[in-house]
Amino acid sequence: xxxxxxxxxxxxxxxxxxxxxxxxxxxxxxxxxxxxxxxxxxxxxxxxxxxxxxxxxxxxxxxxxxxxxxxxxxxxxxxxxxxxxxxxxxxxxxxxxxxxxxxxxxxxxxxxxxxxxxxxxxxxxxxxxxxxxxxxxxxxxxxxxxxxxxxxxxxxxxxxxxxxxxxxxxxxxxxxxxxxxxxxxxxxxxxxxxxxxxxxxxxxxxxxxxxxxxxxxxxxxxxxxxxxxxxxxxxxxxxxxxxxxxxxxxxxxxxxxxxxxxxxxxxxxxxxxxxxxxxxxxxxxxxxxxxxxxxxxxxxxxxxxxxxxxxxxxxxxxxxxxxxxxxxxxxxxxxxxxxxxxxxxxxxxxxxxxxxxxxxxxxxxxxxxxxxxxxxxxxxxxxxxxxxxxxxxxxxxxxxxxxxxxxxxxxxxxxxxxxxxxxxxxxxxxxxxxxxxxxxxxxxxxxxxxxxxxxxxxxxxxxxxxxxxxxxxxxxxxxxxxxxxxxxxxxxxxxxxxxxxxxxxxxxxxxxxxxx
Numbered sequence: 027x028x029x030x031x032x033x034x035x036x037x038x039x040x041x042x043x044x045x046x047x048x049x050x051x052x053x054x055x056x057x058x059x060x061x062x063x064x065x066x067x068x069x070x071x072x073x074x075x076x077x078x079x080x081x082x083x084x085x086x087x088x089x090x091x092x093x094x095x096x097x098x099x100x101x102x103x104x105x106x107x108x109x110x111x112x113x114x115x116x117x118x119x120x121x122x123x124x125x126x127x128x129x130x131x132x133x134x135x136x137x138x139x140x141x142x143x144x145x146x147x148x149x150x151x152x153x154x155x156x157x158x159x160x161x162x163x164x165x166x167x168x169x170x171x172x173x174x175x176x177x178x179x180x181x182x183x184x185x186x187x188x189x190x191x192x193x194x195x196x197x198x199x200x201x202x203x204x205x206x207x208x209x210x211x212x213x214x215x216x217x218x219x220x221x222x223x224x225x226x227x228x229x230x231x232x233x234x235x236x237x238x239x240x241x242x243x244x245x246x247x248x249x250x251x252x253x254x255x256x257x258x259x260x261x262x263x264x265x266x267x268x269x270x271x272x273x274x275x276x277x278x279x280x281x282x283x284x285x286x287x288x289x290x291x292x293x294x295x296x297x298x299x300x301x302x303x304x305x306x307x308x309x310x311x312x313x314x315x316x317x318x319x320x321x322x323x324x325x326x327x328x329x330x331x332x333x334x335x336x337x338x339x340x341x342x343x344x345x346x347x348x349x350x351x352x353x354x355x356x357x358x359x360x361x362x363x364x365x366x367x368x369x370x371x372x373x374x375x376x377x378x379x380x381x382x383x384x385x386x387x388x389x390x391x392x393x394x395x396x397x398x399x400x401x402x403x404x405x406x407x408x409x410x411x412x413x414x415x416x417x418x419x420x421x422x423x424x425x426x427x428x429x430x431x432x433x434x435x436x437x438x439x440x441x442x443x444x445x446x447x448x449x450x451x452x453x454x455x456x457x458x459x460x461x462x463x464x465x466x467x468x469x470x471x472x473x474x475x476x477x478x479x480x481x482x483x484x485x486x487x488x489x490x491x492x493x494x495x496x497x498x499x500x501x502x503x504x505x506x507x508x509x510x511x512x513x514x515x516x517x518x519x520x521x522x523x524x525x526x527x528x529x530x531x532x533x534x535x536x537x538x539x540x541x542x
Contacts (some may be wrong), residue, residue, distance in 0.1 A: 050169065051533050052160045053208055053511050054518035057175045064170035066137050068095065068162065072103045072115035080121040081107040083148050086251055088119060091155040098162055098541040112140035117158065119151050120144050125174070131211075131253075132176025133157075137168055149253045150176075153209050160207075160537050178519035179452055181422060181482030183212030183254070184510060189219035189268075191489040191496045192235035197503070198245055200542075206252035207540035208514035212484055213249060214257040214318065220267030220288045221490075228307055231269050242311055257373065258312045261320030262301055263290040263357065269304075276300060280332045289324060292357050293339035302364060309368050316392070317365040321358055322375035327351050327382065344385050352385035354378055362388050375424070379409045389418035392481065396424040398457030398471070410471045411455045415479045423483035425456040429513075431487045431505055433497045443508040444527040451475070452483045452517055482517050485509045508534060 049059040074088045074095075088105045096102045103117070112118050123134050123144040130147040133154035143154030157175065161168045183205060186193060205213060217224045222233040225242055237245075249256045263278075267288030270277050276297035278289040290297050309317065330336055330350035340353035348356075355378065362372040372388075376395040379387065387393075395411050411421050423429065428445045450456070455471045473480050487506060489496050497505070511534040515522060524530050 049523060050161055050171070051164060051523065051536065052157055053534060053537055054177075054515045055520045055523045056157070056173045057518075057520040058173060060172045062138070062170040062172065064138050066139060066141055066168040066170065067115060067166060068099045068101050068103070069115045070101055071113070072101055072117070073113070074103050074105045075110075075112055075116055075118045076105065076107045077118070077120040077122070078107055078109055080119070083121065084119050084151055087148060087152045087155060090251060091117075091119075091159075094155075094159055094541045095162075098159060099166065112142070114139040116140040117155075118142040118144075119155075121146065121148070121151065123150070128174070128176050131209075132174070135173040135175065137161075137170045137172070141168075149211075152206075152253050156207055156209055159541060163537055163541070175520070177209065177517065179480070179482035179517045181212045181255075181484070182514065182517035183210040183214070183482075183484045184506070184513075185214035185216060185424075185484050185486040187216045187219070187487055187489045188224045189217055190221040191499075191502075192222065192224055192233070193499060193502075195237060195241045195245070197499045198237075199248060200503070200539075201506075202245065202249050202252055202254055203540040203542060204510065205254055208510055209518060210510065210514055211254050212257065212482070213254050214259060214484060216259045216261065216318075216320075218260045218268065219265045219490075223268045225308070225311075227304075229272070229304070231272060233268070239311055246312060246314070255314045255316065256312055257314065257316045257318050258308060259318035259320055259373075260304055260308070261322065263292050263354070264288060264322065264324040265320060266290050273297075273300060278333060281334065291333075291335065292353065293335045298357070298360070301361070305361065305364060306368075309365070309370065315369075315371055316373050317370045318373040318394075319358065319361050319365075320375060321354065322377050322396075324354055324378070325351075327380065340385075348385055349382075351378075351380070352383060355383060355385045355387050358387050358391065362391050366390070373422070376414070376421075377408055379414065381409055386417075392420045392422060394422045394424040395455050396426050396430075396457075396486075398455075411473050411480075412471065415473065415477060420479045420481055421473075422481045423452050423455055424486055425450070425454075425483075427456055429483060429486050431485060431509055433489060433501070433505075443512050443531075446509060446512045446516070447527040447530055448525075450516065452519065453477065453480060483513065485513050507539075511537075 049056050074092055076084050076088055092103050092105055123146045128146050128150060131149045131153060133143055133145040133150040135154050135157060136142040143151055145151040223231045224236045226232050226236055226239045246256050276290050277285040277287055278291040279285045292298055336353050337350035340348040340350055344352055344356050358374055365372050373392040373394055376393050377397050393414050398408055414421050427441045428450050430441055453473045453475045
């Protein structure tokens, strides 16, 4: 007598045992799963079969998957283009899925004595191979079943501060592979700040320890192969201390000549041209859709009065009603026009957006919301995520806690993986304050869970604080390991397999990192 399959969709099933549903263990969890009888095993005769109509588009995915499969199982699967039926142990990749719900990153997975991964676009097929790798890591035998899986949020990933503490080429390669293993698709590189400049510069700004442009091109290419967008950031006009060591004439000075050594005076035409030259130097190195200019932590609103040249500049360029603080918005719009002329979309941090502004930042700029009234940088009424969305902006959840990871903050309660897993969702935006060991008691701003202009979220690793509060590359990777796995679950946003971080942690350890 045939046994009916058991289906598991967006909520845990009633047959949960010990808090774990009958869906297979993956990170992120599968959105839908129907268990069936049978199993799949990789063997010495296993092949990766590409259907002829999609073979060129899927060849890169197949080659990468074959290498990973061999590293994981010891078996070298041959790639073959054929429309013939698969044999036992084969894996079929195709782009014939018709379900529009899958979008460009979703896939259908069918596991029997062979496996079929079907998607509408190459990213979806790639993510199907990530699921299969995670299943094979747990056991050489994968239980039979069918899955439909797709992400809730478009952007899911990691921001790395490589300016304050250098990150090696090999370390970044490992991070790219780990992000992809978790179906994370966004890598934001904050490569310049007061403490360093970590990419080769034709102006000679680079720190002693830096990446060459050839290395960066290789990393961007590797990221693309793993369906990861690399977002570069040169933070400006603040956080420019390293660059301004070579150009003290561009430092912001008050009426008495006292200099703010890490802030650029954008009222100086040559200073703005210096910034434009920097952006145009690096734009070709990062062919992705975004450029990040920071624009955060420049001056508190009350501080602008100390720099009358900024008010004069604002009124001259934006009109007689403009305030000194509006000049920063004018600068953002100037660089928005620059990067858009190169086919890019500008991103900025949110703390320049206040309710007292009279000049708006262009609404086609993406706003990464990280802080509210509790920010240590004085500000008046920073606008909420909901206000930004209502004004027409796309936002990204960069909540100070719990998405931030800081060596100098000794892992405050609200920044723990537990808080990220149990008390935070991508539609919940937290500011600076935190009050207890779960993260449940600190202020937040919620967007509607279905808000289409909430692009997603990332773990933000900032290697700053006191001069000695930095981590080695190995310490950084160790701290990121659990947080990235939680972020993968929260941004893909299927129903979780387990309700607590204590239950989730052993799953993360069991699945490990990408095979290499």
